Amino acid sequence: MFREMRRVKQLLPMDETIAVMGRCTNGSLACLGDDDYPYSVPLNYVYHNGRIYFHTAKDGHKIDAITKHMKVSFSVVDEDTIVSEAYTSYFRSVIAFGKARITEENEWLEAFKALVEKYSSDQPEEAKHNEIIGCRQTHIIAIDVDHITGKEAIEYIKAKEQ
Numbered sequence: 001m002f003r004e005m006r007r008v009k010q011l012l013p014m015d016e017t018i019a020v021m022g023r024c025t026n027g028s029l030a031c032l033g034d035d036d037y038p039y040s041v042p043l044n045y046v047y048h049n050g051r052i053y054f055h056t057a058k059d060g061h062k063i064d065a066i067t068k069h070m071k072v073s074f075s076v077v078d079e080d081t082i083v084s085e086a087y088t089s090y091f092r093s094v095i096a097f098g099k100a101r102i103t104e105e106n107e108w109l110e111a112f113k114a115l116v117e118k119y120s121s122d123q124p125e126e127a128k129h130n131e132i133i134g135c136r137q138t139h140i141i142a143i144d145v146d147h148i149t150g151k152e153a154i155e156y157i158k159a160k161e162q
Helices: 013-024 061-068 105-120 125-133 154-162
Strands: 028-034 039-044 046-048 053-055 070-082 088-102 137-154
Touching: 013 046, 013 070, 013 088, 028 053, 028 061, 039 061, 039 070, 046 105, 053 061, 053 070, 053 105, 061 088, 061 137, 070 137, 105 125, 105 137, 137 154
Parallel strands: none
Antiparallel strands: 028 039, 028 070, 046 053, 053 137, 070 088, 088 137
């Protein structure tokens, strides 16, 4: 169903792919938008329990697209170092494919806590709790991941082998 990576030597092991998802702070959601135009939007997210979670307003382009067509992709770039003398960049990235859905109460709460912890872990517990409880005007979207791969520049692979 999903294509194999053409440059298989550059495929990240799954544990490294998951580590990239954990340390990146933003990614790009791609879905089918209005009039079937591709719609890609950068957003904050958390990778939690094998799913990608993000929050969104209860109306707007993003939620309309997801409601219309649940299949999406999500990508992050962990590293992108320009190497001008080689006319390239050294990169590390991840792409995931899955189905997006609006979470229900228990999952909503757990995912929101994970988002708050990722982006505001240094805040007092009471303040984090109040933020979560007071923010009922948003949806938390889950992407149930069907396929995920990471890839990095061949130069990084060669450096690991030495």
